[in-house]
Amino acid sequence: MKAKLILENGMIFHGEAFGYLEETVGELVFTTVMTGYQEVLTDPSYHGQIVVMTYPLIGNYGINLEDMQSDRVRVKGFIIKEDAKLPNNFRCEITLEAYLKQNKVMGLKNIDTRHLTRIIRDTGTKKAVITTRDLSQEELGNIFFSFSNSDAVKQVTRKDILKIEGSKEKIAIIDFGIKKHIIESFAKRNCDIRVFPAYTDYETIMEYNPDALFLSNGPGDPEDLPEAIELVKKVIGKKPVIGICLGHQIAALAMGGKTAKMRFGHRGGNHPVKDIEKNKIYISSQNHGYKVTELPEGTVLSHVNLNDNSIEGMKNKELKVYTVQFHPEASPGPEETAYIFDDFLNMIREG
Numbered sequence: 039m040k041a042k043l044i045l046e047n048g049m050i051f052h053g054e055a056f057g058y059l060e061e062t063v064g065e066l067v068f069t070t071v072m073t074g075y076q077e078v079l080t081d082p083s084y085h086g087q088i089v090v091m092t093y094p095l096i097g098n099y100g101i102n103l104e105d106m107q108s109d110r111v112r113v114k115g116f117i118i119k120e121d122a123k124l125p126n127n128f129r130c131e132i133t134l135e136a137y138l139k140q141n142k143v144m145g146l147k148n149i150d151t152r153h154l155t156r157i158i159r160d161t162g163t164k165k166a167v168i169t170t171r172d173l174s175q176e177e178l179g180n181i182f183f184s185f186s187n188s189d190a191v192k193q194v195t196r197k198d199i200l201k202i203e204g205s206k207e208k209i210a211i212i213d214f215g216i217k218k219h220i221i222e223s224f225a226k227r228n229c230d231i232r233v234f235p236a237y238t239d240y241e242t243i244m245e246y247n248p249d250a251l252f253l254s255n256g257p258g259d260p261e262d263l264p265e266a267i268e269l270v271k272k273v274i275g276k277k278p279v280i281g282i283c284l285g286h287q288i289a290a291l292a293m294g295g296k297t298a299k300m301r302f303g304h305r306g307g308n309h310p311v312k313d314i315e316k317n318k319i320y321i322s323s324q325n326h327g328y329k330v331t332e333l334p335e336g337t338v339l340s341h342v343n344l345n346d347n348s349i350e351g352m353k354n355k356e357l358k359v360y361t362v363q364f365h366p367e368a369s370p371g372p373e374e375t376a377y378i379f380d381d382f383l384n385m386i387r388e389g
């Protein structure tokens with residue numbers, strides 16, 4: 039069935055619907071990862087976003103039920119050039135199209151994703167609609183006007199506390215929309231883990247008497263999370279604080295730093311970041327549309343993005359805060375920054 043993508047600036051791309059047939063609206067972003075589409079689909083950080091894959095052939099190894107980063111598809115829509123109709127892999131359980139259908143998420147294929155990506159790069163992230171209908175200007179205007187992603191964390195955070203027993207550091211994780219492989223990365227290192235819902239109060243977290251507070255990745259604008267920022271303000275100085283992506287941004291705001299929305303963000307599996315202390319360059323996995331623009335006082339830059347010199351990590355040795363903007367858990371992407379989890383734990387132990 040024919041369907042189209044309509045951008046907020048009036049541009050229209052014609053393609054073919056695939057997956058679930060239901061009109062959708064979201065913030066249009068692109069990722070340059072060449073594999074790992076199923077980790078992208080299930081990453082809660084993409085809540086509210088329509089994702090364009092720049093790699094031209096998607097679905098070629100199907101969908102397995104182990105690599106998901108949460109329990110369902112989180113993107114609002116999925117745009118590709120070509121759908122591999124006959125996936126071929128021993129781990130494949132269902133096709134990409136069946137998975138989208140099952141999760142009630144609309145896809146659009148046969149789109150010139152390279153052209154679309156250039157438009158997003160040149161003119162910035164914007165809202166977009168995928169539809170099979172002919173919409174009037176007024177209808178479109180209403181759809182765009184009523185779309186907001188400011189309660190994204192509320193939508194994706196867990197309801198109950200998750201406990202994982204371990205013999206090493208006690209890590210209190212705040213789930214702003216956490217990816218499964220982050221939890222696994224701490225569990226693999228034998229940490230004792232409690233994963234708390236995003237709006238858990240300070241007392242409940244301190245009752246667990248953690249060795250550190252970990253702030254997870256998650257969707258939306260960090261400035262939409264004043265409660266989380268207040269919680270972190272209370273914890274800093276009392277317990278070490280570590281974090282990834284949204285967690286990094288929240289920690290920066292809690293300490294008096296600044297964040298801002300980027301023109302089109304960093305989403306992909308080959309972003310070069312330099313670890314300043316180690317004087318080494320790593321290829322990192324990234325998925326963010328906001329960044330820290332001003333480091334808090336007393337905090338030093340730990341990592342920098344070599345494409346645009348943006349802040350990719352910060353450290354405060356006195357207060358024991360260490361956070362990174364990129365994704366050391368990868369999933370998808372290269373795993374060479376997994377050392378960050380060991381660095382986090384070393385910082386906690388040093389006390």
Ligand SMILES: NC(=O)CC[C@H](N)C(=O)O
Nearest residue numbers: 255256258283284327328
């Ligand atoms: N992956 C993340 O945690 C993303 C953080 C934030 N939502 C951003 O887009 O910048």
